[in-house]
Amino acid sequence: MKNLKDAERLAEEALKSIDNIKPAEANEFIFTRIQNRIENNTKGYERVKLKSMHRLAAALLLIIAINIISFKYLANKNTGNNGRQTSGIDAFSNDYNLQKNLNNY
Numbered sequence: 001m002k003n004l005k006d007a008e009r010l011a012e013e014a015l016k017s018i019d020n021i022k023p024a025e026a027n028e029f030i031f032t033r034i035q036n037r038i039e040n041n042t043k044g045y046e047r048v049k050l051k052s053m054h055r056l057a058a059a060l061l062l063i064i065a066i067n068i069i070s071f072k073y074l075a076n077k078n079t080g081n082n083g084r085q086t087s088g089i090d091a092f093s094n095d096y097n098l099q100k101n102l103n104n105y
Contacts, residue, residue, distance in 0.1 A: 027033075077091075092098070
């Protein structure tokens, strides 16, 4: 019983201490400050986004250029002595010396 009465007394004291709390007063210009901060943050994000888009475009152009160069190089490499193109399997077998029958049982 004593613990229950002490607990109720402490709860009442805590509730009475809340009665003296005053509501917080906001600054008159807080809304405009928040709006300016949001606008400044979005402008910085747009700059970063634009930079990353330029970098992505440059990387894609580099990849496309490398692909075009490699296709032209491989097309010239696969032409035989007579000027005709060899198939991919023939080029693979020529590169790895697989033309001969190497059946070693």
